[in-house]
Amino acid sequence: MKRLRTFLVSHGLDAVIVILACAAALTISTQADSSRPDGVRLGVEMVAVVVMTLSLLLRHRAPFLIPAGTWLLSAVLSIVDGSLVVGEAPVSIVGMIAAVLLGDLRDRRQARVGLAVVVASAVTVIYQDPAHTVGDLFFVPGLFAVGWLVGFALHERTEQTEAAEERAARAEWKRENEGRVAVAEERARIARELHDVVAHAVSVMVLQVGALRHRLPAEDVVSRDTLQNVEEAGRNALTEMRRLLDAMRREGDHHDRAPQPGLDQIEALLDDVRAAGLDARLKVHGEPVQLSPGLDLSAYRIAQEGLTNVIKHAHTRHAEVHLRYGMHDLELEILDHGEGPAASDGLGHGLVGVSERVKLYGGTMTAGATESGGFALRARLPLEPR
Known part of the structure; x- marks a missing residue:
C-alpha cells in the first residue's frame, strides 16, 4: 500500500x-x-x-x-x-x-x-x-475558471505548507546549532575548571621533586640531574596549560583564583540556596569516601545545577539532595515536589553541563518528572581509584 x-x-x-x-x-x-x-x-x-x-x-x-x-x-x-x-x-x-x-x-x-x-x-x-446557447458562453468558461481557482487555492496551501516546513527546518537547525554551541561552551568551562585541579596537582609534584632534589647529596649528580629535568618538565607543562587556558577563555572572562569547590562545601551551597528562599535538605546514604579532585568538583557542580533548576523552574519551596555512596559509584539525586518540567523554548541548556560532566567520567544521567508530579535529576558517577 x-x-x-x-x-x-x-x-x-x-x-x-x-x-x-x-x-x-x-x-x-x-x-x-x-x-x-x-x-x-x-x-x-x-x-x-x-x-x-x-x-x-x-x-x-x-x-x-x-x-x-x-x-x-x-x-x-x-x-x-x-x-x-x-x-x-x-x-x-x-x-x-x-x-x-x-x-x-x-x-x-x-x-x-x-x-x-x-x-x-x-x-x-x-x-x-x-x-x-447564450448561456453556454457564460456557464462553460465560468466552470473552467472555477477549476483555475481550485488550482490557485491548492498553490496557496502548498506555499503555506512549504513555508511551515521551512520554518520548522530552520528552527530545528537553530536548536541543533545552539545545542552544539552549548556543548562546546560547557566543555570549555569544564576544562577551565579542571585546569585548576590538574595545575594544583602538577604544582605539588614539581615542589616535591624540587625539595627532594635539594636533599640529595652533591655527589649524586645523575639523580639530581634527573630530578631537575622532571622539575623543568613539570614547570613547562604548567606554562603550556596556562597558555591553553588563556586560549580557551572567552573575551571578558575573568580569571577566578578561588579554589574549586567540592562536596565538602555542599552545606555552604545549601545555605546560599536557603537564603534564596528554597528549603533544601541534604541526605547522605552510605559511608562517604574521598573522591578524586575532578570527580569531587563535578559532583558539586551537578548538585549546584540541579538546585538552580529547582529555583528557576519548579515553583516550589522544598527540595532534597541525596548523596548515595556505593562500593563502585556515587549517585546524586536532586528531587523537588514542584510543577515538574516546564515548557521550554529550547534555549535552556542547564542540563547540558551535567550531561557533559557525567559523560566525562563514564557515568549515566536521567532527568524527568516523578510519579508525584515533581522533577528529579539523577546522576551516577563511577568512583575512581584513589
Whole structure:
C-alpha cells in the first residue's frame, strides 16, 4: 500500500493523462456521426487531440507553456471542427486539468495570464459549437475558471505548507546549532575548571621533586640531574596549560583564583540556596569516601545545577539532595515536589553541563518528572581509584 500510495502521488496524474489520451482517440475513431469528418481529416484530428493531451506529460519542463498551449490548441481545433472539442468528454477533462495547472503556477503573473487564456479559449470553443446557447458562453468558461481557482487555492496551501516546513527546518537547525554551541561552551568551562585541579596537582609534584632534589647529596649528580629535568618538565607543562587556558577563555572572562569547590562545601551551597528562599535538605546514604579532585568538583557542580533548576523552574519551596555512596559509584539525586518540567523554548541548556560532566567520567544521567508530579535529576558517577 505504501508503494502504491507513493506511485500515485508521483505518477498518478501522468497515468490519468495517458488514459485520457487513449480514451479520446478511441472515442473519436469509433463515433458514428455523419456530420463528423472521416478519412485523413479524422486521423489528423485524432492525432492532434492525442498530442494535445500527452503534451501535459511535459508540464514540469514548461509549467506555463504546456497547459496554456493545450487550451490554445483546443481553440484552434474548434475553429477547424466546431464539434470536436465539446463533443469529447476526455478532452473536456484534459481542459479542466490544464486550467487547474495554470492556477497552480508559482508565478502569480503567469497564473493570471493563464486564467485569461482559459476563459478566452473556452469562449472560442463554445462559440464554434453549432449547438451552443447564450448561456453556454457564460456557464462553460465560468466552470473552467472555477477549476483555475481550485488550482490557485491548492498553490496557496502548498506555499503555506512549504513555508511551515521551512520554518520548522530552520528552527530545528537553530536548536541543533545552539545545542552544539552549548556543548562546546560547557566543555570549555569544564576544562577551565579542571585546569585548576590538574595545575594544583602538577604544582605539588614539581615542589616535591624540587625539595627532594635539594636533599640529595652533591655527589649524586645523575639523580639530581634527573630530578631537575622532571622539575623543568613539570614547570613547562604548567606554562603550556596556562597558555591553553588563556586560549580557551572567552573575551571578558575573568580569571577566578578561588579554589574549586567540592562536596565538602555542599552545606555552604545549601545555605546560599536557603537564603534564596528554597528549603533544601541534604541526605547522605552510605559511608562517604574521598573522591578524586575532578570527580569531587563535578559532583558539586551537578548538585549546584540541579538546585538552580529547582529555583528557576519548579515553583516550589522544598527540595532534597541525596548523596548515595556505593562500593563502585556515587549517585546524586536532586528531587523537588514542584510543577515538574516546564515548557521550554529550547534555549535552556542547564542540563547540558551535567550531561557533559557525567559523560566525562563514564557515568549515566536521567532527568524527568516523578510519579508525584515533581522533577528529579539523577546522576551516577563511577568512583575512581584513589
